[in-house]
Amino acid sequence: MNNFLEPFKNSILIKVLIFIAMLFYNFVLNAQVDKSSDLFKTLKSKDSIIFKRTFNLCEVEKLEPIIADNFEFYHDLGGIQNREEFINSIKNGLCSKPGNNKRKLVTGTLEVHQLNKNGILYGAIQKGKHTFLQKQNSEFKTVGIADFTHVWILENEKWKLKRVLSYNHKPLSE
Template sequence: MRRIKIIFILSLFSQLIFAQVKTTDELYQTAKKLDSLVFNEGFNKCNPSHYNDIISNDLEFYHDIGGVTNGKEAFIASVKNNICSVPGKVKRELVPGSMKVYPLYSNKTLYGFIQEGDHQFFENNKGKWNKTGQAKFTHLWISDHNQWKLKRVLSYDHH
């Protein structure tokens, strides 16, 4: 019985250590800001000029419909050629309350975080935004010389 109690307590403790951060946490707010830079600025406003600062050179982007995109340059070209070929035609919105952020530590030092959530996509048709789909995403952000870089992306469950 004592062994079961110890296992239960360790299980609860490990969940607390690896739990998502609160929405009021500084790391959550950082993730929210980075999300806005990737999507609101780069995707919705077609202004990817800051991508050089926040996208890792060796980015790997896995999309369940579009396949794999490797590298920062290929990702930027894809946004410019696909999403931004007609600026203001499409937009992405984060589903309210869906974003979760999980810190990653090595020797008690924060080296990265996982950001996950749901997002919706819309298309502008004669001034009216029509929802065209929804999907899930998982992002791996890594601290590189005190600068957050988007390193891995999973975009899946598009419907």
């Protein structure tokens, strides 16, 4: 086999072709969807339901239809919650005093990566950074920042939030 490869050992053309192939392969595997795509826009609107409508405005009823039955939430400070525990913690915790907390998506951090099986879209990974604000002396102050990763699954042509990772929570003041 070494004799077969010997003429190509010093070939710049072969090295360039291999480099281009590896670069293309890496791009295809790690490419996020375009921010103007329907998938990105759809999941960004779902993010808005979770946070703007539910977290910020305490419209918890908007959350329930988009959460999968076998939902799991993993929080680096608060542990693991299933669907019922997650919804109840919002109702009885965060929204026990509506209007005191806000979440803001950090501009430019939202990414969506589609998940396919045999060329058919079945889900997506959505990730980004967000800040948290609390009302102090009648105005909102930024108190923290964190990363999030969501796994969305297409069930009966509807997007359902199946898994959430909420991590890297740090204090932050702006």
